[in-house]
Each structure stands twice: as C-alpha cells, then as structure tokens.
Amino acid sequence: MKYNYSLKAFLAICSIALATATVSAQCATFVKKKCMPKISPFTQNGQMNTSTLSSGQKTSLNLTFYAGQDYRILVCAQEQLGDVTFKILDMQGKVVFDSPQNDYPDFWDFKVKNTQQFIVEVQVPESESTSSVLPSGCVSIVVGFKKG
Numbered sequence: 201m202k203y204n205y206s207l208k209a210f211l212a213i214c215s216i217a218l219a220t221a222t223v224s225a226q227c228a229t230f231v232k233k234k235c236m237p238k239i240s241p242f243t244q245n246g247q248m249n250t251s252t253l254s255s256g257q258k259t260s261l262n263l264t265f266y267a268g269q270d271y272r273i274l275v276c277a278q279e280q281l282g283d284v285t286f287k288i289l290d291m292q293g294k295v296v297f298d299s300p301q302n303d304y305p306d307f308w309d310f311k312v313k314n315t316q317q318f319i320v321e322v323q324v325p326e327s328e329s330t331s332s333v334l335p336s337g338c339v340s341i342v343v344g345f346k347k348g
Contacts, residue, residue: 227252227338235276235340238307242272242344249343253281254336255327261320261341265312272344274307275299275322278337282325286341289319 227250236244251259265271277284283304288297296318297308320341327334 227340230278230338231276231340231342235274235342238274238276239272239342239344242270242346245343245345247343249341251339252336253277253322253324253339255281255324255334258321258323259339260322262317263320263341263343264317265315267312267315270309270311270346272307272309273320274342274344275320275339276306276342277322277324277339280335281337281339282327282335284325284339285323287321287323289321291317291319293319 228248231248231250249261253259263273273286273288275284275286285299285304287295287299288308289295297310299305299308302308322339322341324339
C-alpha cells in the first residue's frame with residue numbers, strides 16, 4: 201500500500217515538474233522569437249528575466265546600470281495579456297519613466313551618468329473577459345546596452 205501511494209506521489213511531482221519545464225521552454229521560445237529582435241541595436245546583457253503572469257498581476261525587478269553606458273529596457277509580453285505597462289523607479293521610489301505617460305512604448309532608452317539601481321515594475325491589466333479562467337502568459341524584461 202505504501203508503495204502505491206509513493207508511486208502516485210512521485211508521478212504527481214513529475215507531472216508538475218514537466219508542466220513547469222514546458223511553460224519555461226515556451227517562454228524562452230517566445231522571448232527569443234518576439235523580444236530579442238526588438239533589443240537591437242543594443243546588445244542584450246545575457247540575463248533572461250521572464251515570468252508567467254495572469255490578468256491583474258504585477259511584478260518588479262531590481263537592476264543595476266553602470267556609468268557611461270546607454271541602455272534599453274524592453275518589456276515584452278504575450279498578446280493575450282493585453283496592454284502591459286511598466287514604470288522605472290529609482291531606489292527612493294521616484295518614477296523615472298512611466299510607459300502610459302509616454303504613449304505606451306514597450307521600451308525605454310536612456311544613458312546613465314552614474315552607476316545606479318532602478319526598479320522595473322510591470323503591470324498586466326485586468327481582464328475584461330467574463331470567463332472564470334484568467335488569461336496568462338509570458339512577460340519578459342530584457343536589458344540591452346551599448347558603450348557610450
């Protein structure tokens with residue numbers, strides 16, 4: 201009896217791990233095909249900052265930017281999520297860039313004079329669907345740089 205229960209538990213854990221790996225692979229493919237071309241003419245920094253978010257969810261990421269370089273922060277999201285917005289804040293919480301106040305671009309280009317950290321906040325809009333299943337999808341924050 202213990203053996204049967206252990207086998208069922210093992211199979212359940214394997215199923216969850218496989219589903220997670222599949223979603224992760226789908227997000228990686230999405231980022232490679234849809235997001236990476238938009239980072240040009242900047243060079244991607246090598247980090248993959250990707251999450252699966254649902255309607256109404258928010259995520260944030262702290263990033264360090266080094267003096268004397270030009271940067272592009274690209275927020276790339278799957279279509280089913282709608283018009284995903286983002287804000288860039290300094291470490292004191294002051295808004296440095298707000299996509300809705302700038303006609304909803306999916307990237308922000310800037311130059312850093314002094315090394316500093318920013319917080320990138322990404323917001324998925326609430327779904328207007330009457331379905332009980334909320335849309336979800338991949339959201340990626342891609343950082344590109346070029347020497348200034």
